Amino acid sequence: MFETLSDRLTSVFSSLRGKGRLSEEDIDKTAREIRLALLEADVALPVVRAFIAKVKERARGEEVSKALNPAQQVIKIVNEELVEILGGETREIRHAKNAPTVIMLAGLQGSGKTTLAGKIVKWLADQRNTPLLVACDLQRPNAVTQLQVVGQRASVPVFAPQPGNGVGDPVEVARQSVEHARLNNNNFVIIDTAGRLGVDAEMMQQAADIRDAVQPDEILFVVDAMIGQDAVNTAQAFLDGVGYDAVALTKLDGDARGGAALSIRHITGRPIMFASTGEKLEDFDLFHPDRMASRILDMGDVLTLIEQAQRTFEQDEVEEMAGALASDTDFTLDDFLKQMQMVRRMGPISNLLGMMPGMGQMRDQINDVDDKDLDRITAIIRSMTPGERLNPKLINGSRRLRIANGSGVQVSDVNGLVTRFFEAQKMLKQMKNGGMPGMPGMPGM
Numbered sequence: 001m002f003e004t005l006s007d008r009l010t011s012v013f014s015s016l017r018g019k020g021r022l023s024e025e026d027i028d029k030t031a032r033e034i035r036l037a038l039l040e041a042d043v044a045l046p047v048v049r050a051f052i053a054k055v056k057e058r059a060r061g062e063e064v065s066k067a068l069n070p071a072q073q074v075i076k077i078v079n080e081e082l083v084e085i086l087g088g089e090t091r092e093i094r095h096a097k098n099a100p101t102v103i104m105l106a107g108l109q110g111s112g113k114t115t116l117a118g119k120i121v122k123w124l125a126d127q128r129n130t131p132l133l134v135a136c137d138l139q140r141p142n143a144v145t146q147l148q149v150v151g152q153r154a155s156v157p158v159f160a161p162q163p164g165n166g167v168g169d170p171v172e173v174a175r176q177s178v179e180h181a182r183l184n185n186n187n188f189v190i191i192d193t194a195g196r197l198g199v200d201a202e203m204m205q206q207a208a209d210i211r212d213a214v215q216p217d218e219i220l221f222v223v224d225a226m227i228g229q230d231a232v233n234t235a236q237a238f239l240d241g242v243g244y245d246a247v248a249l250t251k252l253d254g255d256a257r258g259g260a261a262l263s264i265r266h267i268t269g270r271p272i273m274f275a276s277t278g279e280k281l282e283d284f285d286l287f288h289p290d291r292m293a294s295r296i297l298d299m300g301d302v303l304t305l306i307e308q309a310q311r312t313f314e315q316d317e318v319e320e321m322a323g324a325l326a327s328d329t330d331f332t333l334d335d336f337l338k339q340m341q342m343v344r345r346m347g348p349i350s351n352l353l354g355m356m357p358g359m360g361q362m363r364d365q366i367n368d369v370d371d372k373d374l375d376r377i378t379a380i381i382r383s384m385t386p387g388e389r390l391n392p393k394l395i396n397g398s399r400r401l402r403i404a405n406g407s408g409v410q411v412s413d414v415n416g417l418v419t420r421f422f423e424a425q426k427m428l429k430q431m432k433n434g435g436m437p438g439m440p441g442m443p444g445m
């Protein structure tokens with residue numbers, strides 16, 4: 001899902017890594033690259049234009065935070081704009097004041113309506129609702145049987161035309177189904193309607209007639225994400241022909257590009273409510289724009305981490321620390337202690353490390369990092385004299401024993417810390433040459 005776009009954006013961001021600040025030229029170049037990435041992902045042109053204009057405006061703007069380096073700032077902006085373009089808030093189902101809540105599905109044949117109907121009823125039933133599935137696709141041979149099979153798999157009753165009882169008239173079937181639901185305490189009615197292979201006036205009319213007969217609480221336009229740009233045209237045709245409240249995207253599992261998902265909200269003004277990611281009834285959820293954006297950016301929880309850093313640290317603290325790291329004088333044990341205390345304020349260390357991208361495979365080592373280790377390090381550094389902290393090379397054998405006694409640890413612990421500190425100092429020197437993220441790091445860990 002969205003692999004193409006993810007890969008492209010990741011490489012755009014990595015080219016910003018190590019930059020101290022973004023020049024006008026950097027912003028233009030980055031915007032051009034993001035634009036290409038979106039076009040390649042088959043995102044509709046007006047959406048691309050709006051997106052790029054927004055990102056450029058914000059990248060130039062004053063809101064730039066000193067707690068983040070340029071690459072992080074751009075990622076943050078792109079992430080927020082992606083969330084926006086995907087619809088912002090998660091769109092929940094609107095419930096009818098008086099049950100049943102009626103949901104009508106409309107879309108082309110093969111878009112995945114019947115499958116989606118099964119997924120919705122299963123999802124609703126799992127949340128202790130009592131949905132009723134309604135077969136109003138009386139055109140396609142086997143459509144009713146297919147819906148009955150789906151209903152059986154989801155353990156949900158199916159309302160289908162009875163012989164001699166309005167057979168062949170989907171509008172009548174829909175009307176009767178709502179009555180049936182009322183009598184049988186079904187609090188949701190999901191109506192599957194007939195689709196055609198292409199946009200067709202007769203199909204639109206039938207859907208509009210069903211809509212007028214039952215006045216659904218939600219009309220969902222169901223669309224196959226794999227058809228890319230075509231989804232946008234079809235979406236517009238259904239908007240004009242039937243109208244709808246929200247969109248259900250199907251077959252996202254087969255959509256490497258993501259053009260439909262990223263375009264449809266902007267073009268139609270209707271939010272995406274559901275995303276379907278496979279043929280099984282379980283492959284389904286409400287569509288969460290924020291989670292989808294994180295997935296596209298392949299960022300792990302790094303955004304949460306960035307926000308947490310911003311929330312935790314005062315701007316001047318960040319600047320002071322960044323200054324200490326960037327200055328030509330050596331990084332001292334005092335800096336080390338201060339930095340460690342800053343990082344600790346963000347929460348348990350294993351949680352923090354777990355949020356870094358790529359740390360998933362290191363889960364075991366992460367769990368070994370204990371907050372008590374940090375307490376011990378703090379105690380050791382506090383037992384040193386100011387001179388020793390400034391110049392740890394002074395710390396000879398007898399001083400080590402004194403420090404160990406003063407902080408209640410073994411001499412080997414003091415040795416370990418001093419060794420790790422020198423390694424960190426060396427690493428920092430190397431990083432200064434290659435550029436350094438603006439966030440406090442954790443040398444020696």
Ligand code: GDP
Pocket residue numbers: 107108109110111112113114115116195250251252253254276277278279
């Ligand atoms: P309808 O004509 O709109 O009712 O479409 P169907 O529900 O019959 O679906 C058409 C085909 O798409 C079927 O083969 C489904 O198994 C398949 N399908 C539906 N939803 C998904 C999905 O989310 N992912 C994948 N991979 N296939 C799907």
